[in-house]
Amino acid sequence: MELLYASCVGVLVTCGIxxxxxxxxxxxxxxxxxxxxxxxxxxxxxxxxxxxxxxxLGTGADYADPLPQALVLTAIVIGFAMTAFVVILxxxxxxxxxxxxxxxxxxxxxxxxxx
Amino acid sequence: MIxxxxxxxxxxxxxxxxxxxxxxxxxxxxxxxxxxxxxSIITACISAVLLVHVYNSGPMVYAIGDWQAxxxxxxxxxxxxxxxxxxxxxxxxxxxxxxxVGDDEKGSFFHPLVHFLVLGVNGAFLTGDLFNxxxxxxxxxxxxxxxxxxxGDKHKTRAALQYVVLNLIGSxxxxxxxxxxxxxxxxxxxxxxxxxxxxxxxxxxxxxKIGGLLLLVVFALKGALLPLHLWLPNTYASAMPVVAxxxxxxxxxxxxxxxxxxxxxxxxxxGLLNHMAQPWLWGLAIATIVIGAIGVxxxxxxxxxxxxxVVVSVGTLVALVAIQHVSATAALLYYxxxxxxxxxxLFLLADxxxxxxxxxxxxxxxxxxxxxxxxxxGCFIVAxxxxxxxxxxxxFVGKIWILKVTFDSERALLFWPVYLxxxxxxxxxxxxxxxxxxxxxxxxxxDHPEEEHAKPMQVIAxxxxxxxxxxxxxxxxxxxxxxxxxxxxLHDIPAGINMVLKGGL
Numbered sequence: 001m002e003l004l005y006a007s008c009v010g011v012l013v014t015c016g017i018x019x020x021x022x023x024x025x026x027x028x029x030x031x032x033x034x035x036x037x038x039x040x041x042x043x044x045x046x047x048x049x050x051x052x053x054x055x056x057l058g059t060g061a062d063y064a065d066p067l068p069q070a071l072v073l074t075a076i077v078i079g080f081a082m083t084a085f086v087v088i089l090x091x092x093x094x095x096x097x098x099x100x101x102x103x104x105x106x107x108x109x110x111x112x113x114x115x
Numbered sequence: 116m117i118x119x120x121x122x123x124x125x126x127x128x129x130x131x132x133x134x135x136x137x138x139x140x141x142x143x144x145x146x147x148x149x150x151x152x153x154x155s156i157i158t159a160c161i162s163a164v165l166l167v168h169v170y171n172s173g174p175m176v177y178a179i180g181d182w183q184a185x186x187x188x189x190x191x192x193x194x195x196x197x198x199x200x201x202x203x204x205x206x207x208x209x210x211x212x213x214x215x216v217g218d219d220e221k222g223s224f225f226h227p228l229v230h231f232l233v234l235g236v237n238g239a240f241l242t243g244d245l246f247n248x249x250x251x252x253x254x255x256x257x258x259x260x261x262x263x264x265x266x267g268d269k270h271k272t273r274a275a276l277q278y279v280v281l282n283l284i285g286s287x288x289x290x291x292x293x294x295x296x297x298x299x300x301x302x303x304x305x306x307x308x309x310x311x312x313x314x315x316x317x318x319x320x321x322x323x324k325i326g327g328l329l330l331l332v333v334f335a336l337k338g339a340l341l342p343l344h345l346w347l348p349n350t351y352a353s354a355m356p357v358v359a360x361x362x363x364x365x366x367x368x369x370x371x372x373x374x375x376x377x378x379x380x381x382x383x384x385x386g387l388l389n390h391m392a393q394p395w396l397w398g399l400a401i402a403t404i405v406i407g408a409i410g411v412x413x414x415x416x417x418x419x420x421x422x423x424x425v426v427v428s429v430g431t432l433v434a435l436v437a438i439q440h441v442s443a444t445a446a447l448l449y450y451x452x453x454x455x456x457x458x459x460x461l462f463l464l465a466d467x468x469x470x471x472x473x474x475x476x477x478x479x480x481x482x483x484x485x486x487x488x489x490x491x492x493g494c495f496i497v498a499x500x501x502x503x504x505x506x507x508x509x510x511f512v513g514k515i516w517i518l519k520v521t522f523d524s525e526r527a528l529l530f531w532p533v534y535l536x537x538x539x540x541x542x543x544x545x546x547x548x549x550x551x552x553x554x555x556x557x558x559x560x561x562d563h564p565e566e567e568h569a570k571p572m573q574v575i576a577x578x579x580x581x582x583x584x585x586x587x588x589x590x591x592x593x594x595x596x597x598x599x600x601x602x603x604x605l606h607d608i609p610a611g612i613n614m615v616l617k618g619g620l
Contacts (some may be wrong), residue, residue, distance in 0.1 A: 020284065025276065030281050039290045068297065071246060075290055078253045082286070085260060086279050089272070095182035096272040102280070103273070 002050055012038035025100045034085065036079040043072050060061070070081035121177040121192040123161045124237040127154065128226060130209075132230035133614065135436070140226075148215040151226035155208040162204040165308040165354045170597065171599050174604065176243070176615055184243065184615050185307035189312035189521050191243035191615060192566055194601035195448070197239040199371055202452055203364050206459055206580075210361045213463055213576035218357050223265030228265075230324040232258035232361065235374050245296070245303045246470050249289050256282050258363060262358045263350065274353040281346050285336040288329055295326035306615035309608055311478045313386035320387045327381050334376070339370025339429050341403040350408060351422035356466035359418065360459035366425055367455055370432045374447070376606070378439060399527075403430030408537035411544045417465040418478040420548055421458060424502055427537060428454035434530060435517065442520045444602035449595060450513040451588060453598045456457055457501045457510070458582035464494055467569050467577065468552055476504065479548050481555035486567050492553050494577055504538055509587035514538070516595075 012034050017106045020030025047065035056066045131154030134140060141149040169175060174193035178184065192200075192226045210230060214533035216269055219225035235255025242248050260282075263275045297303055299322045314325055332343070339347040351359045385391070386615070407430055410423030426449070465477045475482030485491050497508065504514035521530045522591045569577075587594060604611070 020280075028280055032280065032287075036286070036288045039287045039294075042291055043294040043297075045484065045537050046294040048298070067303075068294075068398070071293070071297070074246070074250065078250070078286075080285055081257065082279075086283060087255065089260075089264075089276055089279055092273045096267075096269050098379075 001052075004046060005049060007046075009038050009041050012041070021103055025093060025102055028102060029083065029086055029090055033083055034077075036083070040072050040075055043075055044068055046071075067068070099108070117168070118177070119166050120161070121175045121241065122179070124158060124165060124204065125190075125234055125241060127158045127161055128234040128237065131155070132227040132234065132281060133410070135227040135230065136224075138312055140440075141493060144220060147226055148219070151211050151219075151230070151263070151356060152215060154230065155204070155211045159201075159204040159208045160352070162197070162201040162237075166193060166201045166311070169194060169197045169337070169477055170364040170600075171588055180337075185302050185304040188247050189243040189304065190241045191305075192241060193611070194597065194604050195371075195374075195491045196240045197369070197602060198597070201238050201239070201568065202367075203233060204457060206361065206455065208457065209248050209463075209576045209580050213360070213573050213578075214357045216570040218266075218466075218571045221355070222264070222310060223613050224261070225265055228262050229256050229361065231255075232262065234258075234452055236368060238366055240371060243305050244307070245305060245376075246293055249286070249293060251370070252289070253286060255365065255368070259362065261479060263354050265358055266355055270353045274349045278346050278350045281336065285333050289335075290327035292326045292333065295322055295329065295430065299323045299326065304615070305379055306612045308383065309382070310612050310616070312380055312388060313384055315388070321438065324388060325498055327388065328395070330397060331373070332375055334369045334373045335399065338366050338370070338373065339403075339426055340369075340399050340433055340441040341430075342399075344403060344406070344426050344429070346619055347415075348419055348422040351425065351462075352416070352418045355463045356418060358471075359422070360462040363425060363455050363459040363462065366429050366433075366453055370429060370436065370451065373433065373436050374444070376603055379611065382439065382606075385611070390439060393437050394431055394440060400430050400432075400434035400437055401428075401529060403433065404533055404537050405430075408540040411492060412540050414544065414548075415479060416477065417468065417548060418462065418551065420544060420556065421465060424461065424541070425454075425458050427541065428458065428482075431517065431534065435520070438520070438526070440520070441602045441606045442610075443600070444605060445595065445598040446513070446516040446520045447609045448598040448601055448607060449509075449516060449587075453501070453509040453584065455508040456497055456580050456583045460494075460577055461498050461502065463573070464491065464498060465576045465579070467491055467573060468495070468513060471567050471569075472552075477552070479518060481549045481551065481557050484556040485553065488553060490569065490574065493550075495549055495553070497584065499549060500583075503542045505542075507585075507588060508586040509591075510586055512591050 016031045016035035017040060019027045019092035022028060050064060053062060053064040056063045135147060135151060140150045169192050177190040179188045209227060215372060222595060232255055234259060235251050239248055242251060252358035260275060260279050263278060264271055287478040299319045302306050302308055302311060381388050381391050383389050389611060404427055407423050407426030410426060411420055414420035414423055430450055432447055435443045466483055469477035471485040473483045501510040503510040505511035521527050
């Protein structure tokens with residue numbers, strides 16, 4: 001399970017970083033989303049990966065760590081809001097600047113091939 | 116009531132922001148401005164009361180919801196954090212005053228956003244929990260994104276997009292660092308982490324080191340430390356000057372977080388990890404001063420110049436963080452207050468000057484003279500003297516203090532030349548800027564229309580900020596006593612841990 005989990009996080013981060021380095025805003029936003037998924041998974045694993053553990057309710061001595069779950073929830077909410085903001089900003093950038101390049105302008109020679 | 120005092124600098128800006136969105140304030144501009152100013156004054160007063168209270172009767176630990184540390188989240192109001200809160204509230208008051216004559220109506224929701232930003236910054240200063248610090252970082256960031264877009268045009272959209280994307284990556288790195296540290300230490304309360312980090316063994320040490328250094332990446336990004344400073348000059352120069360003045364405190368949040376984390380958690384008591392970030396901080400800080408000084412020399416307009424001044428001040432502050440000694444921290448605090456206030460004043464001045472020079476705005480090129488040369492020129496020379504560190508203003512005291520605390524160590528060999536040459540570069544750049552802004556006129560004798568003159572409220576805000584510089588010299592005795600007390604308290608780690616973990620409310 002650990003191997004699967006770790007490679008899942010790793011693949012997500014790798015794809016995320018690759019997409020972040022792209023020049024257009026849409027891949028960048030997708031990259032940010034992927035990284036935030038990876039981060040959420042990673043945070044979740046900070047409480048150690050265990051199965052069949054009880055919730056913290058009751059008197060059982062053997063329970064799962066509830067804090068990472070709370071952290072992940074907070075991180076998801078914040079990440080969601082931030083992604084929404086960056087999408088709106090990207091759309092506005094597209095309207096204001098006339099293109100969706102992160103730097104706000106296209107290199108002339110690249111103009112044709114990207115269209 | 117008095118035990119809830121520590122939470123008020125967070126709650127009152129939140130209340131203010133919500134009030135400002137509700138109908139009577141949301142509809143009418145005069146009411147909105149009055150309410151915003153009144154609420155800023157209340158926040159500033161509460162912060163001042165908290166500062167006096169903490170100074171007289173010792174630090175406060177406020178357990179939110181009465182959940183005691185380390186299980187609940189605590190707010191820690193010690194001398195350092197209340198100083199930062201008071202500085203933030205004061206700066207916000209000046210910005211709200213300045214904006215209330217027109218700048219706030221160039222876009223929507225200016226006043227609520229300013230109060231949300233203050234909420235985030237104050238929260239980041241007061242919190243005693245690293246995850247809570249992340250949450251407050253996000254609060255202040257989302258407010259800053261929107262403020263950056265205020266009265267937006269093309270260039271702002273581009274700068275804002277880059278700023279937002281960079282900070283989102285920063286937030287992800289922050290979360291990963293927190294995940295690693297929680298996985299290793301089992302806690303996110305700063306005091307509890309300081310306690311646990313010294314007991315680490317084996318592989319956990321390396322994991323904690325990775326986590327701690329990832330945090331450094333985040334704080335370097337927020338604080339604009341080389342090589343993560345590239346966003347700052349563009350962002351600050353494209354934001355509205357009044358917003359940029361408020362942003363002067365945001366790089367200091369990064370510096371403050373470094374100070375907390377690398378002094379308390381990874382400080383001298385951290386066992387195998389003591390002073391782990393020190394070499395990184397030191398080298399990067401020196402490089403930041405150099406790059407900032409080059410940026411100041413190369414700047415083509417006053418706002419970019421001021422933005423690069425912010426970079427230089429961050430470099431100086433981080434160099435002092437890296438020394439990790441009580442006297443260095445005390446000098447840091449003095450310099451931090453001074454540089455934040457003066458940089459904010461310079462941004463506001465840049466706005467006034469740009470407004471009166473017509474088309475050339477604040478570019479350092481010959482153009483129309485300003486309408487009020489004596490007022491603006493006088494303010495500019497005070498700000499320039501203070502920021503360069505010439506006597507008799509606060510910059511001089513701060514500079515002497517910094518040179519004194521770095522003198523004893525072998526660090527002086529590197530730090531003194533870099534810092535002094537950078538100061539000289541600042542002097543050259545600011546003299547040149549002053550000359551071309553005020554003396555190189557093209558269209559002599561043209562009358563300025565009355566409406567171009569600075570409004571009384573704007574003058575009050577700028578002079579209020581600038582007056583802090585001589586005041587910090589006149590009251591240098593009590594202020595430096597306070598800074599030394601705050602630094603001593605920060606460096607007395609066992610007492611801090613005891614206070615948070617056993618004190619409670």
